[in-house]
Amino acid sequence: MEMIVNTVRMVDYDQLREHSFGDDNSLKENLAFGMLNPEDYKKLNLTPSLNLKLANDYGQVIIKVKQEKDIPLGTILMPVSIWANQITGIINKQLIFKNLKVNAEATRDTVLDIKDLLNLIKK
Amino acid sequence: MVGKRVKCTGCSLLCDDIIIMSDGLYIDEVIGACLKGKERFDQVASKNRILSPFLRKNGDLVKVQLKGALNKCIEIIKNSSKPLLYGFSTVSCQAQLKGIELAKKINGFIDSNSIICQGKVLNTSSQTGMTLTTISEVINKADLLIFWGANVAESIPRLLNKALFSRGKFRMTGREIRTLIIIDPVKTASFNVMGVRDIALKIEPGRDLDLIRVLKEHCCAPSSDPPKAIAGIDGDDLRRLLIQLTNAENSVIFIGQGIVNSTSDSNVMQELLELVQMINRKQQKGRMSIMMLGGHYNMAGFDQVALSLVGKNHSLQFVNNQLAETSETIISKIDNEDFDCSVIVGTDPISHLPWKLSRKLISKPLILIDNKKSVTYSVADIILPSAITGIECEGLAYRLDNVPIELERIVQPPNNIISDEEILSMLIEGLKTI
Numbered sequence: 010m011e012m013i014v015n016t017v018r019m020v021d022y023d024q025l026r027e028h029s030f031g032d033d034n035s036l037k038e039n040l041a042f043g044m045l046n047p048e049d050y051k052k053l054n055l056t057p058s059l060n061l062k063l064a065n066d067y068g069q070v071i072i073k074v075k076q077e078k079d080i081p082l083g084t085i086l087m088p089v090s091i092w093a094n095q096i097t098g099i100i101n102k103q104l105i106f107k108n109l110k111v112n113a114e115a116t117r118d119t120v121l122d123i124k125d126l127l128n129l130i131k132k
Numbered sequence: 133m134v135g136k137r138v139k140c141t142g143c144s145l146l147c148d149d150i151i152i153m154s155d156g157l158y159i160d161e162v163i164g165a166c167l168k169g170k171e172r173f174d175q176v177a178s179k180n181r182i183l184s185p186f187l188r189k190n191g192d193l194v195k196v197q198l199k200g201a202l203n204k205c206i207e208i209i210k211n212s213s214k215p216l217l218y219g220f221s222t223v224s225c226q227a228q229l230k231g232i233e234l235a236k237k238i239n240g241f242i243d244s245n246s247i248i249c250q251g252k253v254l255n256t257s258s259q260t261g262m263t264l265t266t267i268s269e270v271i272n273k274a275d276l277l278i279f280w281g282a283n284v285a286e287s288i289p290r291l292l293n294k295a296l297f298s299r300g301k302f303r304m305t306g307r308e309i310r311t312l313i314i315i316d317p318v319k320t321a322s323f324n325v326m327g328v329r330d331i332a333l334k335i336e337p338g339r340d341l342d343l344i345r346v347l348k349e350h351c352c353a354p355s356s357d358p359p360k361a362i363a364g365i366d367g368d369d370l371r372r373l374l375i376q377l378t379n380a381e382n383s384v385i386f387i388g389q390g391i392v393n394s395t396s397d398s399n400v401m402q403e404l405l406e407l408v409q410m411i412n413r414k415q416q417k418g419r420m421s422i423m424m425l426g427g428h429y430n431m432a433g434f435d436q437v438a439l440s441l442v443g444k445n446h447s448l449q450f451v452n453n454q455l456a457e458t459s460e461t462i463i464s465k466i467d468n469e470d471f472d473c474s475v476i477v478g479t480d481p482i483s484h485l486p487w488k489l490s491r492k493l494i495s496k497p498l499i500l501i502d503n504k505k506s507v508t509y510s511v512a513d514i515i516l517p518s519a520i521t522g523i524e525c526e527g528l529a530y531r532l533d534n535v536p537i538e539l540e541r542i543v544q545p546p547n548n549i550i551s552d553e554e555i556l557s558m559l560i561e562g563l564k565t566i
Contacts, residue, residue, distance in 0.1 A: 013338075015317070015318070017283065017318075018286065018287050018389075018427065019286050020168065020286040020289065023168075024483055025171075025504075026171055028180060028480070028505055029175050029178040029180050029504050029505075030174070030178050030179065030180065067486060068488075079318065079319040080318060081317060081318060081334065084317065086318060089484070090483060091483045091487075091490075094483065094484070094485060094487055094490070097486040099486060099488075102460075102461050102463050102467075103463070104248050104393070104463060104486065106393060107337075107338075107390065107393045107394050108394060108395065123510075127482075127507070127510060129487075130491050131491070
């Protein structure tokens with residue numbers, strides 16, 4: 010299903026806070042997720058045990074999902090983080106991290122933790 | 133224990149009304165700060181604080197003396213022909229000045245986080261002009277506040293306290309006389325402060341330019357007939373928006389990341405600034421201004437320092453110790469792998485940049501100067517710990533409205549850690565002697 014991802018900064022899900030006071034687990038827990046509308050959640054056939062795979066021309070990422078009724082249909086909000094940056098890119102020397110078109114699908118694959126993600130980037 | 137009034141560097145608002153209880157060694161209590169501010173003060177003793185210099189050897193970080201780490205940095209920089217310097221938004225203006233001096237000395241390329249944030253507005257303003265304002269003027273005079281693509285309740289938490297709820301000299305009734313308009317695709321936390329007369333506009337993602345063009349066509353034109361709907365905003369709301377823009381005595385558009393980076397099309401900023409200029413031309417009784425909502429506490433500072441020093445606010449390339457013309461930015465430099473080492477100061481590019489850029493950045497020697505652990509810390513080759521400016525060392529910072537604010541030292545830094553400015557000075561000095 011085609012959706013739009015917007016990376017945002019939220020007080021409760023802030024990478025600076027997680028880096029300062031958290032650990033690898035809290036980092037993953039509080040940053041590797043996306044918020045979407047409950048109707049989109051149903052359309053994607055998501056369940057609490059499933060994760061969400063987002064893919065576009067820039068890359069792909071697997072995240073956990075939270076439902077939030079105020080999110081517009083077709084939109085996913087992700088906290089700014091290294092997870093979100095797996096699907097951000099560059100056009101005309103500009104970073105693109107808003108209104109990113111992605112293909113979203115439910116998956117049983119697990120969310121990578123920070124160390125695995127870094128190893129993937131280094132490869 | 134004595135209470136002391138201090139400034140907060142939790143965000144670019146640089147609140148100056150925070151009370152701390154401290155004995156000069158520890159901060160025992162912080163009164164009046166928002167969540168971000170409180171976290172900033174808590175960073176002093178956070179478990180992820182960087183407390184000593186490190187060198188990466190065989191993939192592992194090894195604790196070393198400052199002198200050894202500095203010598204290694206100097207060696208890397210000496211052997212580099214295309215050094216890259218990046219960050220500088222969470223350090224003092226004095227450190228920014230030293231950063232530019234270092235870049236000049238080593239013929240490097242220096243850029244700040246502003247280039248991917250509010251610097252874009254500043255760049256556009258060189259063609260269109262820009263009417264700015266200050267927080268004080270907003271408090272005292274503004275009757276219309278427009279937050280465009282800005283979830284200010286979470287990004288700059290106390291801005292609404294000051295801009296919306298304060299009672300100003302010419303706005304004694306405060307909140308009651310101010311109208312708030314929020315333009316955003318998502319109903320963010322900022323929408324929760326809206327009252328009955330305020331206007332919440334949920335715009336379709338990436339359609340800001342369409343709305344701006346309609347406003348340019350119909351604003352301050354009483355006989356015009358605006359469209360029934362545009363960009364997801366219905367005709368009634370559009371008319372209410374036009375009435376507000378036409379009738380406000382003193383209005384401010386707060387520009388957030390949501391509009392600055394809504395598309396890669398630079399016309400969005402240009403046309404928004406043109407709209408403001410047009411309203412200021414046509415509006416007889418009022419004035420409209422812009423305020424850029426950069427997040428880091430001294431992002432505006434780098435623009436100020438660079439502009440005053442070399443006449444350009446970002447992407448400074450030095451060749452033969454002179455500023456050279458370039459159309460490159462930090463993004464294109466990394467993307468084209470046009471660098472052979474990087475000095476990162478007070479930022480976390482591995483978290484901020486797309487992974488393809490991160491991969492390129494970590495493929496070359498990376499020197500990090502910072503006070504807290506981050507993803508960049510996990511991959512840096514050399515780490516130099518720095519004192520937290522505004523808490524453990526003094527310095528100058530520019531508030532989001534470009535007002536300079538002096539930051540003071542509140543407590544002693546742990547382990548005799550030195551400031552970013554001193555570290556950069558030592559690098560410059562070290563390069564002279566070798």
